[in-house]
Amino acid sequence: MIGDQLGRPLRNLRLSVTDRCNLRCSYCMPEEEYGWLPREDILSFEEMARLVDVFADLGVDKVRITGAEPLLRKDLARLVAMLAADSRIRDLALTTNGVLLAEQAPALRAAGLHRVTVSLDTLRPDRFRALPRRDTHARVLEGVLAVRRAGWPGLKIDTVVIRGVNDDELVDLIEYGRRVNGEVRFIEYMDVGGATTWSMDQVLSRSDMLDVLERHYGRIEPIADDGSAPADRFRLPDGTVFGIISSTTQPFCRACDRSRLTADGLWYLCLYATQGTDLGAALRRGAGREEIMGLIASSWRRRNDRGAEQRLALSDRRRPLIQIGELKRDPHLEMHTRGG
Numbered sequence: 001m002i003g004d005q006l007g008r009p010l011r012n013l014r015l016s017v018t019d020r021c022n023l024r025c026s027y028c029m030p031e032e033e034y035g036w037l038p039r040e041d042i043l044s045f046e047e048m049a050r051l052v053d054v055f056a057d058l059g060v061d062k063v064r065i066t067g068a069e070p071l072l073r074k075d076l077a078r079l080v081a082m083l084a085a086d087s088r089i090r091d092l093a094l095t096t097n098g099v100l101l102a103e104q105a106p107a108l109r110a111a112g113l114h115r116v117t118v119s120l121d122t123l124r125p126d127r128f129r130a131l132p133r134r135d136t137h138a139r140v141l142e143g144v145l146a147v148r149r150a151g152w153p154g155l156k157i158d159t160v161v162i163r164g165v166n167d168d169e170l171v172d173l174i175e176y177g178r179r180v181n182g183e184v185r186f187i188e189y190m191d192v193g194g195a196t197t198w199s200m201d202q203v204l205s206r207s208d209m210l211d212v213l214e215r216h217y218g219r220i221e222p223i224a225d226d227g228s229a230p231a232d233r234f235r236l237p238d239g240t241v242f243g244i245i246s247s248t249t250q251p252f253c254r255a256c257d258r259s260r261l262t263a264d265g266l267w268y269l270c271l272y273a274t275q276g277t278d279l280g281a282a283l284r285r286g287a288g289r290e291e292i293m294g295l296i297a298s299s300w301r302r303r304n305d306r307g308a309e310q311r312l313a314l315s316d317r318r319r320p321l322i323q324i325g326e327l328k329r330d331p332h333l334e335m336h337t338r339g340g
């Protein structure tokens, strides 16, 4: 296993399969118009699997398929089957907005996907129409039910919490998680690329979330975890477990083993990184396995990224990370391109 400058291992790969999305969440894709990655640059499943195979040789054992919205990629179950066949990958997960999940869940499960995380920011249909700005709330809930009905373990529900927008739904979401047998994770609103309307006063911090939940449920206990997971987990008095991802106010960069591969093969070592390594181009110019392995290993050994900690240090000088003009010039800077 290789380590970076801070001794962090290369273990966790987020694999984006498309930069397209069928929702327009205000914290991720607030604009009316987007520039997309050129179609001819998007890697085939075979190319993605070849890269994942090299990553696995270097120690990656967790792969999360992302998008923007991964279920928009045609025949995704075929890629899942290719990755699931690799026994070195002990955790193969998918993050989806859930809109297409009900129809695709059986094929994904049959292909060997280990578990699913559904992004769901509100339980209220009227709010959903205003937040992701599409009328597909019922389909997302149907997708969650499809996972539950199939008895598929490991369901997680991810909610980005924005003050004044959906911060009155924490308890409702915990109750919903119980009903569908999913673990809810609340995510602090982050100032990443794409979040062009972000401001600190819209962030409901982890401690604010815990206060709200403690007032409702009583004493909340932290659960000790392996330290590299993005969510800190907690237990309610009745045993219900939930998580908080506090990247904005209490970042966890020191234990971060995650990197991101975009659908066209740019590899980023941090969600906040502005430069990536072009593994897709290397593959397409005919670089062999050893050369790609060398590229990955040398980049990881040089890695000293800790973007969220550096953003925290800006304190009240903190503003949206990247301005709209720059995002339009380079879609790789968008969070939806690098899989959140």
Ligand code: SF4
Binding pocket: 247, 251, 252, 253, 254, 256, 257, 258, 269, 270, 271, 272, 305, 306, 307, 308, 309
């Ligand atoms: S900001 Fe970068 S280094 Fe920190 S946890 Fe996120 S991806 Fe990892």
